[in-house]
Amino acid sequence: MSLSNADVKKIASLARLAMNDAEIASARSQLSGIFELIAEMQAVDTKGVVPMSHAQDVSQRLREDKITESSQRELFQTIAPQVESGLYLVPQVIE
Amino acid sequence: MQWEIIIGLEVHTQLSTNSKIFSGASTTYGAEPNTQADAVSIALPGVLPVLNKGAVERAIKFGLAIGANIASRSVFARKNYFYPDLPKGYQISQFDLPVVGQGELTIQVEPLSGNGKPYEKVVRVTRAHLEEDAGKSLHEDFRGMTGIDLNRAGTPLLEIVSEPDMRSAAEAVAYAKTLHSLVRWIGICDGNMQEGSFRCDVNVSVRRPGAPLGTRREIKNLNSFKFMQQAIDYEVQWQIDTLENGGKIQQATVLFDPEKGTTHAMRSKEEAHDYRYFPDPDLLPLDITPSMLAQARDTLPELPQAKRERYVTELGLTPYDASILTSSREMAEFFEAALAEAPDQRKICANWLIGDVSAQLNRDGLDIAQCPITPKQLGGMLKRISDGTISNAGAKEVFRVMWSESGEADAIIDAKGLRQVSDTGAIEKIVDEIIANNPTQVADYRGGKDKLFGFFVGLAMKASKGKANPAQLNEVLKRKLDNNK
Numbered sequence: 403m404s405l406s407n408a409d410v411k412k413i414a415s416l417a418r419l420a421m422n423d424a425e426i427a428s429a430r431s432q433l434s435g436i437f438e439l440i441a442e443m444q445a446v447d448t449k450g451v452v453p454m455s456h457a458q459d460v461s462q463r464l465r466e467d468k469i470t471e472s473s474q475r476e477l478f479q480t481i482a483p484q485v486e487s488g489l490y491l492v493p494q495v496i497e
Numbered sequence: 498m499q500w501e502i503i504i505g506l507e508v509h510t511q512l513s514t515n516s517k518i519f520s521g522a523s524t525t526y527g528a529e530p531n532t533q534a535d536a537v538s539i540a541l542p543g544v545l546p547v548l549n550k551g552a553v554e555r556a557i558k559f560g561l562a563i564g565a566n567i568a569s570r571s572v573f574a575r576k577n578y579f580y581p582d583l584p585k586g587y588q589i590s591q592f593d594l595p596v597v598g599q600g601e602l603t604i605q606v607e608p609l610s611g612n613g614k615p616y617e618k619v620v621r622v623t624r625a626h627l628e629e630d631a632g633k634s635l636h637e638d639f640r641g642m643t644g645i646d647l648n649r650a651g652t653p654l655l656e657i658v659s660e661p662d663m664r665s666a667a668e669a670v671a672y673a674k675t676l677h678s679l680v681r682w683i684g685i686c687d688g689n690m691q692e693g694s695f696r697c698d699v700n701v702s703v704r705r706p707g708a709p710l711g712t713r714r715e716i717k718n719l720n721s722f723k724f725m726q727q728a729i730d731y732e733v734q735w736q737i738d739t740l741e742n743g744g745k746i747q748q749a750t751v752l753f754d755p756e757k758g759t760t761h762a763m764r765s766k767e768e769a770h771d772y773r774y775f776p777d778p779d780l781l782p783l784d785i786t787p788s789m790l791a792q793a794r795d796t797l798p799e800l801p802q803a804k805r806e807r808y809v810t811e812l813g814l815t816p817y818d819a820s821i822l823t824s825s826r827e828m829a830e831f832f833e834a835a836l837a838e839a840p841d842q843r844k845i846c847a848n849w850l851i852g853d854v855s856a857q858l859n860r861d862g863l864d865i866a867q868c869p870i871t872p873k874q875l876g877g878m879l880k881r882i883s884d885g886t887i888s889n890a891g892a893k894e895v896f897r898v899m900w901s902e903s904g905e906a907d908a909i910i911d912a913k914g915l916r917q918v919s920d921t922g923a924i925e926k927i928v929d930e931i932i933a934n935n936p937t938q939v940a941d942y943r944g945g946k947d948k949l950f951g952f953f954v955g956l957a958m959k960a961s962k963g964k965a966n967p968a969q970l971n972e973v974l975k976r977k978l979d980n981n982k
Contacts, residue, residue, distance in 0.1 A: 416577070416771055416773065418579055455572040455594070455776040455782050456776065456778065456781050456782055457778075458781065460781055461570070461781050461782055461783065461784035462548050462780060462781040462782060462783045462784070463547070463548075463781075464548050464549070464550035464553060465521070465547045465548060465549055465550060466550055466551075467514045467515050467516055467549050467550055467551030467552075468515065468516060468521060469515055469516045469521055469522070469523045470516070470521030471516075471520065471521045471522040471523070471533075471535040473531075473532035473533070474535065474536075475529075475531045475532050475534070478531075478534070478536075478539060478541075479531070484642070486639060486642075486644065487530065487644070488529055488530035488531050488532070488646075489530050489531065489635065489639075489644035489645055489646055490531070490581075490644070490645040490647070491639055491642040491643070491644055491645070492581040492642065492643050492645055493642065493643070494636065494641055494642060494643045495580065495581055495634065495643050
């Protein structure tokens with residue numbers, strides 16, 4: 403499968419990336435290379451093999467339901483561009 | 498021509514854990530903004546999610562309660578979208594391998610209008626999956642900016658998805674209410690709808706009977722049963738009107754405006770959502786072992802449906818009474834504790850709870866958990882009704898005093914002199930006096946005016962200050978009056 407420029411633009415837009423034409427061309431060739439690799443893997447007969455959901459064959463460890471964190475709001479908010487009344491402020495996103 | 502209404506629900510229940518689903522931050526409602534937003538909740542680079550055992554246990558309990566298959570292995574996935582209340586850029590959810598598979602819920606439907614009779618229906622639950630909640634956006638008061646509070650981000654949710662099995666607003670509301678009662682019953686969610694602990698999305702479509710499914714519109718974020726009913730009624734009528742006027746329904750997400758009582762479509766995005774789900778590499782597959790299942794099963798209380806059936810078969814209550822007494826776990830526990838005091842008074846205990854207790858709770862705006870009378874107090878009173886110490890009138894007085902002033906039934910009976918007179922000698926004396934003092938009425942009665950019997954009962958009750966045992970009084974009166982008929 404090879405990608406079109408439009409495919410790359412759509413992926414870039416979903417990922418919130420601004421790309422110029424040269425970047426699109428280069429990303430297109432790199433992404434197409436990845437898809438070729440995937441196509442090669444998909445050609446392998448996997449009948450009867452359970453799909454893998456993680457690279458390691460171990461299962462999730464669980465945490466006890468305990469509160470272990472206390473507020474670090476002041477510290478965290480020192481790196482926020484804008485805060486007010488304890489809230490992080492961002493450009494308006496109302497629909 | 499008829500239209501058939503098709504409804505399916507997606508319900509987000511906030512699980513009642515102490516800490517968040519993937520971190521040790523508190524989930525307490527109403528804290529100062531961002532004081533419960535730890536490094537994981539605000540998605541600082543390099544943090545990793547660690548799954549909360551309490552959230553998994555609650556999901557398992559729910560699955561067992563609806564008779565669903567619990568996946569021995571389930572997988573967390575990333576649902577990608579950009580919104581500032583979701584700072585990672587994706588929500589951790591479950592996609593093709595959810596923790597709870599297909600189950601079912603039996604609902605009791607009370608038709609909302611007309612003379613329809615209540616009926617029972619089984620609604621299939623498609624699946625239930627674990628996911629994290631997002632934060633909150635505040636759009637006002639920030640001069641064109643949006644304020645973000647991430648305290649809620651990472652709160653564990655169980656999203657419960659039904660099949661499109663409901664055919665009316667009444668059925669949808671009955672399903673939502675049954676689910677609401679169940680999650681509280683098994684202790685996995687506090688059910689507080691004002692605080693958003695139980696939020697419903699309702700998918701509605703209409704079709705001609707037998708036709709393929711119509712296009713659905715999804716009413717988002719309903720947080721009251723009343724709004725749910727209003728929103729569905731309005732939406733159904735709107736869809737029918739649109740179709741009958743030759744229009745087409747576009748798939749859309751709509752919001753309900755409680756003030757206008759209408760639904761309106763949210764502005765559609767230029768491109769449809771493309772969530773690009775994929776397994777979250779930060780989380781390993783969740784294995785649920787037989788021992789975890791057994792543990793959840795052991796901590797599960799008797800379920801409402803089983804209790805309802807047992808109340809009918811074992812206690813001989815009507816299905817209606819049984820259904821009201823099992824409407825919440827608090828109600829059922831109150832009933833059982835009161836009944837333990839007077840085990841032979843099943844019907845009377847049910848009547849008091851469904852009648853006087855519920856009516857008084859309603860008047861005072863309380864629920865059964867806040868009832869000023871304890872089950873032991875009510876049971877103590879039932880015991881005295883049962884052994885004939887007090888009449889029904891006396892019981893009402895005992896109940897009134899217990900409610901407004903507290904105290905045990907026995908003490909109130911003594912203090913207020915409510916003990917029923919069951920002494921035949923005393924009752925005969927009263928009756929003799931009445932017969933002697935009312936010769937005209939006695940003659941009329943004996944002459945055939947049967948209706949006068951009530952007159953004598955009234956006089957005798959009054960003379961006994963309401964304390965005469967009514968059955969005995971009737972018996973003595975009848976015997977003495979009819980003697981010389």
